[in-house]
Amino acid sequence: MRVVSLVPSLTEAVAVTRPEVLVGATDWCTHPAGLDVARVGGSKYPDLDRVHALRPDLVLLNEEENRRADAEALRAAGVPVLVTFPRTVPQALDQLGELVAALGVTGEPPWLSAARRAWSRPPAPAAPRAAVVPVWRRPWVVLGADTFAGDVLRRLGVVNQWADHPDRYPRPTLDELRARRPELVVLPDEPYAFTAADGPEAFPGVPAALVSGRHLTWYGPSLAEAPALLAGQLARPVRADR
Structure with a gap:
């Protein structure tokens, strides 16, 4: 093959x-x-x-x-x-099972079984937090409705403020993003490589969680460690005061 x-x-x-x-x-x-x-x-x-x-x-x-x-x-x-x-974690796990079958593999590989276990009981957040989730800037692009990454974050206690937008990847202005008064801004390092010096400063006073884009958006072996890793990153936001 x-x-x-x-x-x-x-x-x-x-x-x-x-x-x-x-x-x-x-x-x-x-x-x-x-x-x-x-x-x-x-x-x-x-x-x-x-x-x-x-x-x-x-x-x-x-x-x-x-x-x-x-x-x-x-x-x-x-x-x-x-x-x-896939637009949800369960869909991703099911489609990965279909991929494994298409490869002629009998039984489930250990990484896929580990991913199913990890997402069956992901870490419980302290409290839900309303957030904006940019995936690009210049122009700003955020997670909207019906996205895999949005479902990942929802299961970890992040309430996406743009999840009810008709577009999957809306392009609001920065003023529109700030006007939602988010409790958290989630900044992945891909597709745009947000860093502590590039992204948080656009949201002064708002905690910014810098997270692994691979674990947020990829569906594959990384799903096994994604819940714990992302939960830890979400729990340690940085803050840009100016």
């Missing part, structure tokens, strides 16, 4: 489950460390000629990260594709 993954989290899932079948991945596939497979470009604009040259039996895509045109082109060329699009 030969698998090409155009989704970083799924690349990691395949690499720790059946590494011998993974023959290609995107330039953004960074886990596990030292991954040594052919690279086929980015998630949004992969080089389909390189993909075809790898003679894949299966190409892994995500409805949000990859383009429909690429999925359709692969299907038209007779290449089987598996498209994922």
Whole structure:
């Protein structure tokens, strides 16, 4: 079996489950460390000629990260594709189970069983906190409705103030974000690399939790450690007073 993954989290899932079948991945596939497979470009604009040259039996895509045109082109060329699009933690766990089955694995790999256990009883927050969750700035983009990352945070006690917006990724102004008077701002380090020096200063006086973007947005082996790690990061916010 030969698998090409155009989704970083799924690349990691395949690499720790059946590494011998993974023959290609995107330039953004960074886990596990030292991954040594052919690279086929980015998630949004992969080089389909390189993909075809790898003679894949299966190409892994995500409805949000990859383009429909690429999925359709692969299907038209007779290449089987598996498209994922989880918007909740249970959906992610179920779709990862489907991926494992598509890889020909019998039984559940240890990392997936560990992820199910971890999310069956995630750490209980002290109290729910109303928050804004930027994922980009210049312009500001925040988590809106029906997102996987939003469900992750909800299960850890974060009440997303933009979860009722009709868009999945609204683009409010900074004044609109501040006007909601959030109790917390959650700043992941990807896709935009927020840091203590880049992000909290936009929300003076508001505690800012700097969190792992991989554990917030990836669905794969990282799900096993995500609840504890994110809960710890959410419990240790920084504050920009000016």
